Amino acid sequence: MGISHTTVAEAKELYDLHKDRFDRTNIEQLEIFAHTVRKELRAKTIPRDDKTVHVYRDGDLMTMGYIGFGDFATSVHGDDKYIVCARGIENMKYCEHSDQHNMRMALKMDTAVKHAKRSLQSYSIHEYATVLAKGVKSEVQASVRAIKDKCDEAVAVVGLDARSYGTAKKARDRLLAEMRSMIRAGHTFNDKELDADIRTMFALTEDRKLFSEVIPMQFIHVNERYGQQVVNCARLKDITAWRSEVEHVHTLRPDEVPEDIQHGCAALSICEDGQFVDGVGYRVNDHTFYLYV
Numbered sequence: 001m002g003i004s005h006t007t008v009a010e011a012k013e014l015y016d017l018h019k020d021r022f023d024r025t026n027i028e029q030l031e032i033f034a035h036t037v038r039k040e041l042r043a044k045t046i047p048r049d050d051k052t053v054h055v056y057r058d059g060d061l062m063t064m065g066y067i068g069f070g071d072f073a074t075s076v077h078g079d080d081k082y083i084v085c086a087r088g089i090e091n092m093k094y095c096e097h098s099d100q101h102n103m104r105m106a107l108k109m110d111t112a113v114k115h116a117k118r119s120l121q122s123y124s125i126h127e128y129a130t131v132l133a134k135g136v137k138s139e140v141q142a143s144v145r146a147i148k149d150k151c152d153e154a155v156a157v158v159g160l161d162a163r164s165y166g167t168a169k170k171a172r173d174r175l176l177a178e179m180r181s182m183i184r185a186g187h188t189f190n191d192k193e194l195d196a197d198i199r200t201m202f203a204l205t206e207d208r209k210l211f212s213e214v215i216p217m218q219f220i221h222v223n224e225r226y227g228q229q230v231v232n233c234a235r236l237k238d239i240t241a242w243r244s245e246v247e248h249v250h251t252l253r254p255d256e257v258p259e260d261i262q263h264g265c266a267a268l269s270i271c272e273d274g275q276f277v278d279g280v281g282y283r284v285n286d287h288t289f290y291l292y293v
Contacts, residue, residue, distance in 0.1 A: 003087055003102040005131040006063045009273075009285065011054040015046050022047035030069040033082055033109055037067055037116050052085075055120050059223055061128055061288060064120040065102075067112070074100055081105040082112030086119040126246050128288075129219035129234035133244040136290045139276035140215060140239050147204075154201040158194070214238045215292075216247075220265060222287040231257050235293065264291040 015022060025047070034045045034053050043064070045053040052068030065086030072083050074094065085103045094100035104119065106112040123131070152162035155176075164172050180202055189195035219234040231252045237245040268275075268283040268291075276282045281291040 003065065003085055003099055005087075006054065007132075008054075008056050008060055008063055011046050011048065011056070011063050014048070018047075022050075025050045027051065027069055029080070029082070029109070030067075033067060033069055033112065036109065036113055037120075040113060040117055041120060043120070052083075055116070057122055060122050061221065061285075062123045062131070064122060067116055067120075072100060072103065072105065074098065079107065081107055082109050084112055084115040084119055086121070088119045088121060089115075125219075125221060125232040125234050125249050125251075128221055128232075129236060129246050129249075130244050132219075132284055132288070133236060133239060133290070135274065135284075136217065136276070136282045137239055137244070139282055140217075143276070143278050144215075144240075151201075151204045154197070154204050157197050158201050215240050217281065218261065218291045218293050219246075220261060220289045220291060222265075225251075229254055231261075233261070236290075239290070261291060265289050 027050075030051065030053070037043065037055060038045055041055065041057075043055050043057050045055055045067075048054045048066050048068075051070035051072075052066045054063040054066045056063040065084065067085070068083045070080050070083075071077050072081065083103050083105050085099055087102060089102045089104050091101055091103055094103075104112070104115040106115060155162035160172050160175070161168060179198060183199065183202060189198065215238055217236050217239040219236060221232045223230065223232065231254060232249070233252060234249045235247045237247050264281055267280050268277060268289050269286065271277060271283045273283060273285050279292060281289055283289055
């Protein structure tokens with residue numbers, strides 16, 4: 001899919017950066033088109049560049065797509081046209097890595113408005129959870145690498161090869177298992193420094209949760225529905241997967257939210273947008289979070 005998934009916050013930030021230029025741009029056909037789309041979809045628009053505007057609704061986390069007026073052909077240039085670009089459109093005349101792959105073009109505005117009404121849709125909770133997972137994935141993977149590096153260093157300090165494989169790895173793992181059993185049984189090694197290093201090693205390597213092969217996370221998005229606050233939840237099977245698979249989507253009232261989710265959201269609420277906290281999760285904004293399960 002070529003179209004970029006853009007949050008409403010990102011769209012507004014872009015506009016603020018280029019406000020003077022955008023405000024000087026005045027394409028009459030685009031202004032009339034945008035006015036009609038806002039009215040027909042009960043939506044809002046915000047400039048995206050000189051020829052296009054994002055379309056979104058109040059309360060949406062993501063923009064629904066964008067509309068524009070101009071020459072958007074990539075090979076043979078021709079007349080200016082009205083366009084609608086949305087994730088639900090597939091234009092097989094263009095490669096899937098270009099915006100044009102997700103674009104419908106029309107010479108008449110009435111036709112373009114029909115395209116907009118048919119294709120510009122708010123994102124579902126399932127879609128929110130998957131399209132925003134990319135930023136979380138990179139943070140989790142960086143955390144996993146850092147934890148593994150610390151564990152490898154701790155194993156090396158004890159005098160074992162942290163990166164061994166094959167027969168050597170089997171022998172190391174047998175020795176580690178025996179040492180772990182001894183520590184659990186209350187044994188204390190005569191070399192106090194070695195004893196401390198071994199205990200540090202096991203303290204780091206005991207909890208495999210943050211660097212297991214599969215790392216599930218819970219997506220949380222708080223918004224209003226019919227004037228009432230609701231908490232939308234979606235469980236991702238593995239945040240580190242190439243394509244995050246959503247296992248379960250459900251909606252809760254505030255008084256139904258489990259304590260672990262409440263505590264996780266509370267901890268992240270004092271963070272900045274886009275901040276990741278080891279063992280807790282990731283904050284998208286003040287009402288959207290990813291939490292370790």
